[in-house]
Amino acid sequence: MDRRSLLLASGATLMAAGWTDQAGAVAAGIFEDVRQHGAIGDGVAIDSPAINRAIEAAAQRGGGTIVVPPGRYLCFTIRLRDNIALVLSAGATIIAASPETHGAHYDPPENYMEEQFQDFGITHVHNSLIVGDGVSNVAILGPGMLHGIGLDRAGPGERWHGRGQWQSAAALGITPREQALQNPEERAAVGRANKTIGLMNCRGVRLQDFTILQAGHFAVIAHGCSNVQIDGLVIDTDRDGIDIDACRDVRIVNCTVNAPKDDAIVLKSSYALGRPVLCEDILVTGCKTSGYLMGSLLDGTYRPSDYNIENIGPLGRIKLGTETNGGFRNIRITDCICTATRGILLGIVDGGTLEDVSVSNITLRDPFNHPLFIHHAARMRAPRGTSVGAVRRVQFDGISVTGARLPYPCGVEGIADAPVEDVTFRDIDIVARGGGTAEDAAREPEYRRETSLEVSYLGTLPAAGLYARHARRLTVRGFNLSLGAPDARPAVALRHVAGANLDAITSPAERAMVVDARDSTNVALGQISTA
Numbered sequence: 001m002d003r004r005s006l007l008l009a010s011g012a013t014l015m016a017a018g019w020t021d022q023a024g025a026v027a028a029g030i031f032e033d034v035r036q037h038g039a040i041g042d043g044v045a046i047d048s049p050a051i052n053r054a055i056e057a058a059a060q061r062g063g064g065t066i067v068v069p070p071g072r073y074l075c076f077t078i079r080l081r082d083n084i085a086l087v088l089s090a091g092a093t094i095i096a097a098s099p100e101t102h103g104a105h106y107d108p109p110e111n112y113m114e115e116q117f118q119d120f121g122i123t124h125v126h127n128s129l130i131v132g133d134g135v136s137n138v139a140i141l142g143p144g145m146l147h148g149i150g151l152d153r154a155g156p157g158e159r160w161h162g163r164g165q166w167q168s169a170a171a172l173g174i175t176p177r178e179q180a181l182q183n184p185e186e187r188a189a190v191g192r193a194n195k196t197i198g199l200m201n202c203r204g205v206r207l208q209d210f211t212i213l214q215a216g217h218f219a220v221i222a223h224g225c226s227n228v229q230i231d232g233l234v235i236d237t238d239r240d241g242i243d244i245d246a247c248r249d250v251r252i253v254n255c256t257v258n259a260p261k262d263d264a265i266v267l268k269s270s271y272a273l274g275r276p277v278l279c280e281d282i283l284v285t286g287c288k289t290s291g292y293l294m295g296s297l298l299d300g301t302y303r304p305s306d307y308n309i310e311n312i313g314p315l316g317r318i319k320l321g322t323e324t325n326g327g328f329r330n331i332r333i334t335d336c337i338c339t340a341t342r343g344i345l346l347g348i349v350d351g352g353t354l355e356d357v358s359v360s361n362i363t364l365r366d367p368f369n370h371p372l373f374i375h376h377a378a379r380m381r382a383p384r385g386t387s388v389g390a391v392r393r394v395q396f397d398g399i400s401v402t403g404a405r406l407p408y409p410c411g412v413e414g415i416a417d418a419p420v421e422d423v424t425f426r427d428i429d430i431v432a433r434g435g436g437t438a439e440d441a442a443r444e445p446e447y448r449r450e451t452s453l454e455v456s457y458l459g460t461l462p463a464a465g466l467y468a469r470h471a472r473r474l475t476v477r478g479f480n481l482s483l484g485a486p487d488a489r490p491a492v493a494l495r496h497v498a499g500a501n502l503d504a505i506t507s508p509a510e511r512a513m514v515v516d517a518r519d520s521t522n523v524a525l526g527q528i529s530t531a
Contacts, residue, residue, distance in 0.1 A: 030064035032057055034073070041071020046097060046105075048075035055081055063137070068092040068144060077107040077193065080132035088144025088210050096129045096193065096216070098150035104191025107131065111200075112177040114169055117271040117350070117381050118323045120156040120186065121217040122245065125198030127189070129216075136203045142210030142232075151216025152194040153239050156185040160381060194218070199225050201273075208232055213298060215239065219257075222247050224273045230255060238262070238294040245270050246277035246326055254286040258297035260305035260314035263322075264289035264341065267331065269352055270323035271382065276352060280329040284318065284336065291316030291341040291368070304340070310456045313368035316341035320354065321375075321453040325382050327352030327389060334360045343367040343408075347375035347453045348389040350382045357394045366403035370455065371430065372396050372410040376420050376470075377451045392421040396428060404432035406440075406487075407460035414470035415449050419498070423471060427478040434483035436464055441489040441516075445469070462516070463493035465507070474500040477526075481507050490516040498522060506531055 035041065037057065038050035051066065051073070058064030063083020070091030078094070080086070088094065099106070109124035110133075116123050125131055129148060132138055159166050159180070169179035180186045194217040199205060205228040212219045215237040222228060222243070228250040235241045241257035244250050245268040257264035265287060269279040291314030296303040305314045318338065320328050327348065338344070343364060348354045364371050376391045391414065410428070414420035445458040447469075461467040465481040468474055474497055481491045491507035494500060494517040503526025507514045511530065517523045 030058065030061060031067055032064055033067050033069065035069060039073060041069065041073050043072035043074055043095065045074065046076065046102065047073040048078055051075065051078050055079065055084055055086075058084060068094065074102070075129065076105045077126070077128065078130045079107075080130065080135050080138045082135050083137045085139040085141060086130075087141045088146070090143050092144035094129070094144070094146050096148045096150035096196070099192050102150070106191055106193035108190045111272065112175070112180050113274060114176050115161060115166070115383070116159040117325065119158055120189065121154070121194050122221070122243075122268070122270055122323065123272050125195065125200045125221065125223065127193045128195035128198030129193060130197045132199045132202045132205070134201045138202065138204070139206040139208070140197070140210065141206070141208050145211040145213060146196050146215075147213045148196045148215040148219075148237070151196065152189075152192055153217055155189055155194050155217060156183060158381065159183075161384060162381060195221055197221070199223065201225065203227055205229070206231070211235070211298070212237065214294065215241070218243050221245065222250070223270075224277060225250070229253070233257075234298070235259070236294060236297040241265055241289075243268060244279060244282060245323070246273055246279050247282070248278070248280050250282045252284045252287060256288045256297070257316070258290045258292050258294065259316045260291040260294060260307050262315050263319050264316045266319040266322060267328060268321070268323045269326035269328060271325045276326035278326045278329055280331075282331045284333045287336045288339070289316050289318060289336070289341055290339045312342070312456060314341065318344050320346040320357065321349065323381070324348045324350045324352045324354070324389065325386075328354045329356055331357045333358070333362070337363045337365070338367070339365045341367060342369045343371040343373060345370070345373050345375065345453065346394065347377070348391050349375070349377045349379040349451070349453050351380060351386040351389045353390045353392070355390070355393045358397070359395070359399070360397040362399050364399065364401045367401065367408070368405070370408045370411050371401040371404055372399060372425075373455060374412045374420055374423060375453055375455050376414045376418060377453070378415060378418075378449050379452055380450070388415070388418050390418060390421070394422070395424045395426065397424070397426045399428045401428075401430040404430055406433055406435045409461050409463045410466045411455065411461060412468040412471045412474065413455060413458065416470055416496070419470045419472045421472045424475040424477070425466065425479060426475075429480045430465055431482045432464060432484065434464065434485035434487040436460070436487040436489040438488045461493070462489055463491065464489045465491040467493045468497050469495040472498045476500070476502045476505065478504045479506070483508050486510060490514055492516070494518070494520040494523065496520060500524065501526070503527055505529065
């Protein structure tokens with residue numbers, strides 16, 4: 001493709017995406033071809049210096065479009081600037097260089113803090129293949145690919161007062177960075193990278209119509225960003241897909257994420273910004289998530305993954321939580337399909353408030369654990385004195401589940417001193433495998449106040465459809481349970497629930513008890529049917 005054709009094609013891509021920068025780069029035809037700045041694209045030469053020169057040249061003129069023509073571009077860190085659109089042409093692949101082969105030359109991690117309440121990988125973004133820190137009006141557009149083959153899948157853990165080995169940098173008379181680099185794992189991570197795209201404090205971001213393969217620890221992670229649109233990405237990886245942390249006004253639309261060994265789409269509210277910040281006004285719609293073997297989404301074979309952590313199986317789910325310091329508000333997840341994944345998990349464990357969350361029109365096929373679950377706990381991986389959080393006003397509406405497994409009904413698990421409040425399940429249709437025994441029905445699941453968001457410790461729950469403990473004002477209206485095998489457990493089991501309205505519940509006819517509401521008060525039963 002000659003230069004003129006390439007520029008015309010790139011301009012058409014930008015116009016189709018509806019993206020123009022503040023400097024009017026598209027209208028003015030301001031393009032930078034990375035090959036004119038020295039990029040080779042042969043998969044051997046290191047091309048990140050040339051790509052960064054192209055970005056800098058455009059930035060000096062107020063912004064522009066950086067075109068990556070067809071080819072294989074081996075890169076270390078690429079740094080976005082204000083008013084830049086990076087266009088990955090058809091046939092263009094940016095490949096993360098390997099520190100073992102090419103040297104540890106990624107940008108070093110930043111953002112060292114006295115206490116690090118989240119994993120190393122979440123705390124930093126400079127150690128990414130593509131990084132944007134404090135930039136505005138930026139875009140990465142397809143249809144090309146980012147291949148994170150040289151990125152790390154893991155990294156050092158968190159440093160905080162709840163870990164026995166943690167020591168205060170101030171008490172030691174050193175800086176937090178010096179304290180961190182005393183840790184051999186953190187010292188070894190300098191010069192390496194574990195994220196494909198890392199964004200911090202950015203405004204006006206569009207990521208559209210490209211593919212990410214083998215993305216390291218995170219394919220896309222954004223902290224403290226606003227006005228972000230992620231549209232039409234295809235991600236096939238074996239750790240996290242899309243992580244939205246302490247952000248506002250984010251739309252994740254029409255994305256396909258295969259992530260067998262971690263979360264596919266996850267909202268977080270960590271302490272990576274050095275303070276608790278809400279994650280709010282987020283829309284996730286029209287997305288597909290799965291837990292197939294990495295690479296088998298892109299090659300079309302859809303092979304099962306053998307990942308079996310906690311003896312449950314792959315992950316690949318949609319989640320609110322892991323880190324919850326700032327909380328969540330005004331979240332809508334709708335019109336999504338989740339296949340061969342863990343179910344949808346929402347909760348608070350480190351303080352913060354989760355409120356006004358809607359999950360609707362979801363199809364869950366063959367979930368590996370609880371199809372829908374809300375969990376409140378008090379792990380409190382947060383500054384000393386942080387108050388226990390709250391979970392309230394959550395709605396599940398129009399959910400279809402097939403292939404639900406025996407131990408794992410839907411669930412609500414609060415804590416005695418902070419019950420989950422005002423949760424609604426409406427028009428829920430579950431086809432479960434069944435097989436629960438009388439012993440399962442009699443179980444009293446372990447109660448843990450101080451725990452992470454994961455709920456596998458509960459074991460087999462004493463309900464075939466829905467289990468709730470330590471909740472207030474629970475509404476279940478339109479709950480249809482079908483079973484592949486007889487099950488001795490009730491369809492719905494309530495423990496320490498204060499106020500429940502259960503109506504239009506349908507359960508198999510052989511069940512002796514449809515609703516078991518022991519130790520609960522103000523439980524109103526409407527129409528209960530057996531079929």
